Amino acid sequence: MSNLTTAPPAGAPSVRRRGGGRTPASRRRITGAGGNRHLFFILPAALFLLVFAVYPVVQLVRMSLSDVRVDNLGADWQFVGLENVIRNFGDGAFGGVIINTVVFVAIVTVLGLVGGLAAAILLAPTGKWPGLILALLVFVWALPPVVNGSVWKFLLGTQGLFNTLLTDLGLASTAVPFLFDDRLALVSVALVNSWVVIPFNALVYRAAIIGIPGELFEASRVDGASRWQEIRHVIIPSVRSTTMILTVLTVVYGFRSFDFIYVMTFGGPGTATTTLPFLGYVQAFVRFDFGLGASTALIAVLMVLVLAVIYARNVRQEEK
């Protein structure tokens, strides 16, 4: 080995080395070139991110600090500082929109996680039926939101399937105002969103559950654990890191949910189902106040960022 790392004395005959006779220096150069090559491979993805993620966010910030209306969208944007944010918070209805958003995200997150875990536990065994149900779940998840939303709007109508069942079975004397009661409408749309997010969470949870060593289940059975105790003391602790990741993903999904509200209620009745993303859409693409809409979008982004930071700190503390 030392021969390989010592330069031959001057005048000594050159010795052909294994590996093509490359010197350690040349190896280092190759290693260095390999590193650069890695960077080269990363470049397209980095460029893509810069153009389609970083640049729009920078422009979003710029737009949120400017007065951008329909008549100057393609021209000069006048800088107005925090005026758009102040206008938003000065609007009496904005507080209600924030509350709507938090309630919506909370319902989607809790039901999405609990439902996803429950479905994963039920579908964890391999076999024909779990596979079939899993395929159905993927189908539900993959359906375009516009289709899903339209179907659910029909199902939840006064003449829809749910109200027909409820009234025919005597569970309700009159049709339940799923989509037009000012309180129930938000819950109904959030439930539909949860129903859509459950399949994705179930798939991820199922992979985590399948990865739990079988010995853990055997040991718990030897100790006489019931099915519920097995879930509580084996499965839930084992999928904790998965839960953390899914929590963040589901919260982000809830925060950016727009399509179901658009299709099912258009933010109504009144503004009962207006959340931050929908408000941003209305401000930017109905009222054509692009600066105001951008500031709303930015507030939503910042709320998600705060949650992401809290999550990252929790993960770091756990790793310590």
Place this chain on the structure above:
Amino acid sequence: MNSASRVQGRILVASAAAVALTLTGCTPSAQTPSGDGGGDGGGAQTLSVWHYFSDDNQVAILDEYKAMFEEANPDVTVENVFVPYDQLNPRLISSAASSTGPDVVVFNGADMSTLALGNALAPLDDYWADFADADQFPESVIHSLDDTVYAVQGYVNLLGLWYNADVLGEIGVEPPTTIDELDAALTAAVDAGQGGITLSGLPNSQGEWQAYPWLSSFGFTYDDPQREPLVEAFSMIQRWTESGALTREASTWDQTVPFQTFAAGGHAFAENGNWQMGTAESTADFSYGVVPLPIGAEGGVYLGGEGQAIGAFSEQPDLAWDYLEATYYSEEGGVIAAELVGSIPARSDAAGSEAVTGNDLMAPFADSIASNGTNYPAGVIPPESVADVQLAVGQAWSSVISGQLTPDAAADQVLAALEGLL
């Protein structure tokens, strides 16, 4: 503004529009004129027409116009491009910011000022000045901003009160001519186990369009907005929802759903437009008719309908004008719209055709134009505030129907919003 920042802006606008459209699942393909694209010279040409029609009968008009124009211009292919109603304006404005867009636009006439301010429409002054039949059109269908004509409506659409003659016969009432008679008829219908009235309460411009006749019937105007008329109108609507004459579900219905509900039977009335004649004929299996909305002398019915214009960035504006002249603005085109959908032609010669005068359902709409017709949007609303006013009133209307707001609170909300907009 330097060119670099303009390019940046356009890229952003295009990205934002793409994201917004993707979010809503609506991504109409960009229509770029093919062929020589350089005007009316030889070679195959494609003329793109953006519209928001989804009703079969309304789509049929476009198909007829396409066939007409292609037959007269064998080298031209007319491409009708559907863009959902809520997406048409954003799509046009974002396209204009990146110097692209369709050749012809068929849009809600009330949005002309928004689109013109957004540089999405081409001025029509020169074409209109040279148009031999221009004197056939009344001033009310010519849309201008700062003395420049940007769009003209080939026909007028407005609201009326559709009634189910079978239901009215069952409850023994005549089609109402006043709000009191309407109230009594609704009570009788509900007592007989029938539905009362269907209308749209969607919290956007459609809601405002349907609300205005009732608001104005109690004396509300945008020229001098007062609280009392609003409270009275909103109270009437909540009386209807409390009695069951109007379902609170209407608070999230667009204008299509309430008419389909009416056409399915079991409802006494529908507040809806002349454009539903085709749907009524193909769907309703009961006797029906139309009377003017019973809103008294003070009430106003918007004279709406689609405006037609040339896209600001059309590469073949002359061809686009030829299309408009031969279809929407021609006598034959007006008759086609009347026959297929029941739209009332703006041209006086087409309005006097047998298709119009021989249609019993059109007469009440024509009466409404004469007695209650009102410019849409109200002239007092500044062009840059039109969208905000429509949204504010539409949201309050929806809230009242759903019971989210009391009539007093809704009136206060509307007045507070209008204060900064008018």
